[in-house]
Every structure is written in structure tokens, then in C-alpha cells.
Amino acid sequence: MKKTTRTRFVAALIAVSVLTIGSVSAQASAPRATAPSKEKILWAQYFGEKSRTPVDQRFWTYDLGWGYGWGNNEKQYYTNKRENISTNGKGQLVISAIKLDENNDEHMSYRCFLYQDCLYSSAKVVTRGKLGFQYGSISARIQTTDGVGMWPAFWMLGVPRPSCDGWPSCGEIDIMETRGSDPFTSVASLHGPGYSGGSALSSYYSAGNDPLSAGYHVYRVDWLPNSIKFYVDGRLIGAQRKSTIAPKDWVYNAEFYLILNLATGGNFDGGALDETIERKEIKVDWIQYKTLNGFGKLTRKR
Numbered sequence: 590m591k592k593t594t595r596t597r598f599v600a601a602l603i604a605v606s607v608l609t610i611g612s613v614s615a616q617a618s619a620p621r622a623t624a625p626s627k628e629k630i631l632w633a634q635y636f637g638e639k640s641r642t643p644v645d646q647r648f649w650t651y652d653l654g655w656g657y658g659w660g661n662n663e664k665q666y667y668t669n670k671r672e673n674i675s676t677n678g679k680g681q682l683v684i685s686a687i688k689l690d691e692n693n694d695e696h697m698s699y700r701c702f703l704y705q706d707c708l709y710s711s712a713k714v715v716t717r718g719k720l721g722f723q724y725g726s727i728s729a730r731i732q733t734t735d736g737v738g739m740w741p742a743f744w745m746l747g748v749p750r751p752s753c754d755g756w757p758s759c760g761e762i763d764i765m766e767t768r769g770s771d772p773f774t775s776v777a778s779l780h781g782p783g784y785s786g787g788s789a790l791s792s793y794y795s796a797g798n799d800p801l802s803a804g805y806h807v808y809r810v811d812w813l814p815n816s817i818k819f820y821v822d823g824r825l826i827g828a829q830r831k832s833t834i835a836p837k838d839w840v841y842n843a844e845f846y847l848i849l850n851l852a853t854g855g856n857f858d859g860g861a862l863d864e865t866i867e868r869k870e871i872k873v874d875w876i877q878y879k880t881l882n883g884f885g886k887l888t889r890k891r
Contacts, residue, residue, distance in 0.1 A: 631725065631887040634876045640678030641671045649714040652850075655699065655707060663740075664854035664862055665711040666699035674712035681732075681872040684851045686711040686739065688867045708864060713850035718890050721748060721844040722878060725885025728809035728820075730874035731765065735802040738862030739769030740852040741871045743808055745845040753840060757785035760840035762817065765808035768858045769869075772800035775808065777819035779829055783837045790834065792819050792827020805874055811881055814842050844888060849873065 634648070644651075651669040665686060667673075677683050686709045689696040699707040716722075722745070733741045744766070747759030761780035768774070773796045778789040796806075809820040815831040831839035851871050854862040879885065 627883070628726070628880045629885075630877060630879045631885055632720065632878045634682075634873075635680065636676050636682040636873065636875065637680050638676045638678075640676060642676040643669070643671060644674065644682065644714050648716055648719050650717060650719060652713040652715060661852070661855040661857065662860055663852045664706075664708040664738075665852055666707040666709070667713045667850070668710050669712070670710070673710055674714065677872070681874050682849075683870050683872050684712045684741075684849065685868060685870040686851050686853050686866075688864075708862065709853040711851045711853060713848065713852075715846060715848045717746075717748075717846045719846075720890065721846055721888035723844045723886045723888070724812050724814065724881065725878055726809060726811050726881040727764065727847070727876075727878050728807055729764070729876040730805050730807045732805045732872040732874075733765075733767045733772065733775070733801045734769065734851070734869040734871050735772035735800055736769040736863055736866045736869045738854045738858050739866070739869050740766065740855050740857050742766045742848070742850055742852070743873075744848050745810075746848065747840060748844045748846060750843060752843075756780070758782050758838075758840065760843070760845070761785070761789075762810060762812070762841065762845060763789075764810045764819065765821075766857065767801060769863075770858050770861060772802045773797070775801055775806075775821060777808075777810070777827055779817065779834075779841070781834075781838060781840045784834065790829055794821040794824070794826045805872075812841070813881060813884055815839065817841060844886075847876075 653667050653669060655666050672685060672687065674684050688709055689699060689707060691697060699710065729743050731743060743764045745762040747753065749755060749759055753759040757780045763776065763778040766776045775794045776791050778791040780789045784790055807822050811818040818828040819826050854860065878887065
């Protein structure tokens, strides 16, 4: 082979090698396509409305007054007022507990359970009679609050049905509760017949050095027939199955509705309440309900 021909051949071989290496390198650095999720979002709330917008009454209704303390010695009066519950114009729903003013005649007309004086106004909203949920994955991104006696919760109650009548026989699923006296810990629980109140089946999440009230966290329940798992920020914190609570009744293979509220006082925090607190609030960034392993049913009420 002549020198010029050999030189041209080597140059061509080098060029082909460079192109090949470049092609392999480009393929290696390109992100791999991920399979699309088979799960579907069935319902969500993102609270992007302008400031002081009430909750969407297609989905939520208000529990009002003092009759919703459930005998827990709570000290709040639930209202539908915008200062107690509305959007903040920054993408969050805000629920505020506000110290009542003894010089305000309207405030002083608020009465609590067993006719004890209320100390705070606050808010509680439910999807009862609007939306029902059965199975699936339910999550919310929430910034809780601190302060002794503050009791925020994101939870569910079973819809009354022929096999049960009220609490606890219809079941309760607490996706998130926190005690204001311990802002580093959240609690997720199941309440049912024979394991309710102080005997609930509870799991705990510890935030470590930073209180949960310092930022947002995602609280989630993954709910399937005969099993329930609780998560905080994607970390599994507890699970129960029908078989693990037997011979007690598993009452969660049925329709439930959602609840958001901020209570004050009450037995959950040992009955303590720091009455010097003027105002505390929780912020809900979003709520999402989607299918899980193909399970998940959203019922819209008329």
C-alpha cells in the first residue's frame, strides 16, 4: 500500500472511531426514558386562588360551633370566617386559631363543649356529603404549628353504613396529628372497635433536630383492601393489616371522608393549653388522591 493511501486509510479509521466513541458517549449521558406511572390522580387541591378565598364548597363543608369537641375538652369554636380559614394568595390554604377577645361581644358568645368558655376561634372542614374515598394513596403537604395545646390534624372518618354506626365502629384513619407541646413528632393512627382513643394503633415519626413546624412535610396513607401504611416524606413509619389486628374488627374496607382542622386544648396534648398564644396557623400546600396498584374510588355526592 502506498504511503499516501495508508495515511488516508488511518485518518479515515480515526475519524470513524471518534464518531463511534462520540455516539456511545452521547447515549451514555442521555437520561433514560422512564415508564409512565399507571396510577391516576383522582382528585387534588392546590389552593392557587387569590388571597382570602374560601375552600371550594363543591368539595368541602364546614363543621361549625362548639359541638365538635367530641368530649375531648377542646377549647375552640369552629367558624367559616376567612380569618380562620382561607387561601393566602401564595398557594396555600391557611387554618388559623385566634385567641378570642373578651371585649368582643361576638367572641364572648362562643361556647364550648359542656358550656365551658371557648378560648380560640378556629376552623374544621370535611368532605362529608361531598366526596367519599375508598382505597388509594392520599397525601398532603402541610406545615404544622407548635405551641402547647395546638392540635392540627389531617384525618378521615368512616361513612356510617349498615355494619356500623358512628365512632369508633365505622373507623378513623389519622394520617397526621401533632401535639403542640412536641412539634418534633407526628402521629398516625387507626381507631376502631376495641382499639380507639388512648388504645389506638399508633405510629410515630420523629423529625430529629428541626421541628415539623419549621417547614413543609408530606404526610401520606397508602390504603388497600386489608392493609394500611403510613408515610412521612416518603419514609414508611407504620403499617397495619387485617391479620395483625385480628380478632378485633378491621373496619377500613369501606368509604371514608377527609377532614382538616386545627383544634386547641383537648386530651391529645394532655389537656394543656398555653393561653398566652394569640394566634397559630397551619398551612396546607396541596392535597392529592390517586390510585394505588389500581385501587382507588372517588365518590362524588349529589
